[in-house]
Amino acid sequence: MPPEYDWENFSNVTVKRLFSMITTLGTAALEDEEKLEQLNNLLSEMEEIYSTGQACEYDDPKTCLDLNPGLEDCMADSTDYNRLLFCWEGWRDAAGRRLGDLYSQFVELSNEAVRADGWNDTGEYWRSWYETADLQQQLETIYQDLQPLYQNLHAYVRRKLINTYGAEMVNAEGPIPAHLLGNMWAQTWGNIYKLVIPFPNKPSIDVTDEMVRQGYDARRMFNLSDEFFREMGQIPMPGSFWDRTMFVRPDDREVVCHASAWDFYLDNDVRIKMCTKVNQEDLVTVHHEMGHIEYFLQYAHQPLPFREGANPGFHEAVGDLLALSVSTPAHLNKVGLLPELVDDPEVDINFLMQMALEKIAFLPFGYLIDQWRWRVFDGSTTKDKYNEEWWKLRTQYQGIVPPVPRNPDKDFDAGSKYHVPANTPYIRYFVSFVIQFQFHEAMCSLSGYTGDLHKCDASAGAMKDVAGSRLAEMLRMGKSQPWPEAFEVLTGDREMSAAAILQYFAPLIDWLEKQNENETLGWNNGWTPPY
Numbered sequence: 307m308p309p310e311y312d313w314e315n316f317s318n319v320t321v322k323r324l325f326s327m328i329t330t331l332g333t334a335a336l337e338d339e340e341k342l343e344q345l346n347n348l349l350s351e352m353e354e355i356y357s358t359g360q361a362c363e364y365d366d367p368k369t370c371l372d373l374n375p376g377l378e379d380c381m382a383d384s385t386d387y388n389r390l391l392f393c394w395e396g397w398r399d400a401a402g403r404r405l406g407d408l409y410s411q412f413v414e415l416s417n418e419a420v421r422a423d424g425w426n427d428t429g430e431y432w433r434s435w436y437e438t439a440d441l442q443q444q445l446e447t448i449y450q451d452l453q454p455l456y457q458n459l460h461a462y463v464r465r466k467l468i469n470t471y472g473a474e475m476v477n478a479e480g481p482i483p484a485h486l487l488g489n490m491w492a493q494t495w496g497n498i499y500k501l502v503i504p505f506p507n508k509p510s511i512d513v514t515d516e517m518v519r520q521g522y523d524a525r526r527m528f529n530l531s532d533e534f535f536r537e538m539g540q541i542p543m544p545g546s547f548w549d550r551t552m553f554v555r556p557d558d559r560e561v562v563c564h565a566s567a568w569d570f571y572l573d574n575d576v577r578i579k580m581c582t583k584v585n586q587e588d589l590v591t592v593h594h595e596m597g598h599i600e601y602f603l604q605y606a607h608q609p610l611p612f613r614e615g616a617n618p619g620f621h622e623a624v625g626d627l628l629a630l631s632v633s634t635p636a637h638l639n640k641v642g643l644l645p646e647l648v649d650d651p652e653v654d655i656n657f658l659m660q661m662a663l664e665k666i667a668f669l670p671f672g673y674l675i676d677q678w679r680w681r682v683f684d685g686s687t688t689k690d691k692y693n694e695e696w697w698k699l700r701t702q703y704q705g706i707v708p709p710v711p712r713n714p715d716k717d718f719d720a721g722s723k724y725h726v727p728a729n730t731p732y733i734r735y736f737v738s739f740v741i742q743f744q745f746h747e748a749m750c751s752l753s754g755y756t757g758d759l760h761k762c763d764a765s766a767g768a769m770k771d772v773a774g775s776r777l778a779e780m781l782r783m784g785k786s787q788p789w790p791e792a793f794e795v796l797t798g799d800r801e802m803s804a805a806a807i808l809q810y811f812a813p814l815i816d817w818l819e820k821q822n823e824n825e826t827l828g829w830n831n832g833w834t835p836p837y
């Protein structure tokens with residue numbers, strides 16, 4: 307059927323862009339009603355399994371732990387090798403194993419649906435949102451630029467874990483057992499800061515204890531974030547946000563506790579759903595989710611197809627960007643969460659280590675999830691190879707290994723990570739972790755700040771209003787133009803680059819290189835811990 311409008315030949319760029327977006331249907335292109343229903347049923351069944359999964363000891367129901375808070379707290383707080391192993395393996399038995407068959411059925415239907423929309427496979431459709439022909443090459447180049455820093459952090463942390471768990475369980479030249487990094491997926495390592503802190507005798511920069519001491523609750527954490535967005539000249543959270551947001555895990559029903567932000571595209575109805583815990587990690591997550599809400603509010607005036615991030619990485623970067631200012635010891639001191647502020651290079655290194663455990667540790671994880679998924683969608687990774695390929699990438703990029711043998715027929719470890727059963731693309735977080743430092747560098751210089759990038763609190767700059775209004779200008783554009791146009795409004799650049807994140811961590815890189823003089827950088831993929 308010829309198109310009613312010959313929109314591809316329209317001269318008005320904006321109307322042409324609108325048509326191009328409106329005519330892109332994605333999985334909604336699947337005309338077979340029954341198959342579309344099956345696709346959606348598979349998604350809700352996978353979400354149900356993920357949100358109710360539990361690990362129990364000896365099948366004793368009194369010992370059962372949910373992912374949030376029980377199993378995540380186990381991974382965050384325990385330093386008992388075998389207890390960590392119980393939580394790590396228990397979650398994968400409860401969630402991952404039960405999702406393998408459903409996921410492969412989902413892949414087939416998702417591909418059939420996007421092919422009806424003219425895409426080769428779902429991965430190609432997802433990558434199209436970046437409007438960047440050489441996206442994969444650009445990301446690989448940036449990853450290569452960052453790998454030396456990651457390998458230095460990995461070698462340093464590995465040495466510290468040998469000190470904690472012994473050379474039997476952690477090998478000085480091998481990959482690290484995946485359950486020892488303080489997180490269910492080893493994606494951020496902030497929870498083992500206590501094991502790796504460079505200068506333990508210096509004043510703490512972790513504010514969790516102070517938050518608890520001051521009686522912080524979820525709502526106060528959200529208020530602190532909202533106040534910072536206002537201070538930076540952004541749009542305050544609307545009244546309905548405070549009435550309709552889910553701040554904490556309810557005790558009367560099962561919910562998906564993975565934090566999320568929602569745009570109802572109507573009357574400024576925007577909400578967050580989060581099972582907030584009172585700690586520094588969740589204070590950053592509150593800013594992350596509120597960053598999504600801010601973007602929703604800033605582009606609400608745009609025509610519907612433009613009410614998206616300039617690319618998905620932008621949406622993930624907004625909240626983290628502001629959290630980079632909030633997380634500085636100077637800002638935490640200003641809001642009364644850090645009693646004493648000392649100007650001491652060793653405290654700086656402690657701070658940069660804490661940030662690196664969140665931001666550098668994450669980079670290979672953020673990069674590999676969709677490397678795995680794109681190959682599943684394009685068919686080069688077949689179902690029988692799902693788990694083998696998953697661990698090949700996890701060891702190759704992250705330098706970790708499973709602490710117990712994996713059963714290729716039963717285990718589906720990719721399914722133990724929310725975004726796979728929830729079908730949320732993941733490369734957006736790798737993009738975000740790179741561009742948020744380019745945004746931060748721009749905000750800092752626009753605000754008139756001239757010191758070290760890692761010490762910058764943009765809200766302290768004499769010209770913070772200039773920085774805030776430039777950020778708002780970028781956010782207001784939504785997806786009305788290709789992302790380099792929006793990128794240029796705030797940064798003056800048009801390309802992603804690792805330069806800003808490397809500049810932020812420069813003092814730590816020097817320090818780590820000295821620490822690692824006698825360490826092996828990297829790992830031999832073949833080593834496994836004693837089972």
Ligand SMILES: C[C@H](NC(=O)O)C(=O)O
Nearest residue numbers: 493564565566594725735
């Ligand atoms: C980094 C990613 N953040 C998010 O989902 O909001 C995650 O938690 O895995």
Ligand SMILES: [Zn+2]
Nearest residue numbers: 594598621622
């Ligand atoms: Zn997010």
